[in-house]
Amino acid sequence: MTRLSVNINKIATIRNARGGNNPNLVQVALDCERFGAQGITVHPRPDERHIRYQDVLDLHAVVTTEFNIEGNPDERFIELVKRVKPAQVTLVPDAPDAITSNAGWDTIRHADHLRRLIDTFKEDGIRVSIFVDADERMVEGAKAVGTDRIELYTEPYATQYPSDREAAVAPFVQAARKVQELGLGLNAGHDLSLENLRFFASNVPGLLEVSIGHALICDALYFGLENTIQLYRRELTTAE
């Protein structure tokens, strides 16, 4: 079964808009778990525009499902993750000024850098996933640098889904087969939604986890957080 990790970046965006503590990020994380989230994902960025470094420490103290910290592994991020020792770290090659994540790693070009990073997190018993495009060569490169899992960057799938969902999913199926052949674990995320999730999870073999934030929090405005999390879970269970 594919597990649902709820990304709560957008909750922090709303909180930061007024400088106070409404909504309370920690309480929302606990409620997401109570409503059926099987993991909590956060993506602290250097400008702390949504998740703050202190949030990661506060969440770590209370989250009981899988805690997944995503981000660009600069020094501050590495130090934070090694201090918190979450269940999973997902390394993402974001530029500091990027509006959102917009590409996976070039696992061949950055092989030495990735190998060193992965070793340092694994030394602390942290499972490592790296953000990768749906490209078999990049998956092979990911295997070579010693990662436990990869997270497929699904924005291109989400963009093409409305016009041609078969063509949209095809490279992801191919990449997932390569992941299975190489014995890696498979996660996916970015712009997955109630519209496109079930087709993705039905077609992509071996999908262990999806992390979903933007669309899920938007849906929660209409359906409420509890219903929304249940709706996403249902898409995943009916995809089996």
Ligand SMILES: CC(=O)[C@@H](O)[C@H](O)COP(=O)(O)O
């Ligand atoms: C790694 C990834 O795919 C991102 O979706 C991310 O975690 C979202 O980041 P923002 O919420 O900052 O857009």
Ligand SMILES: NCC(=O)COP(=O)(O)O
């Ligand atoms: N890893 C992807 C993630 O956590 C959420 O991405 P999005 O649903 O906010 O696009």
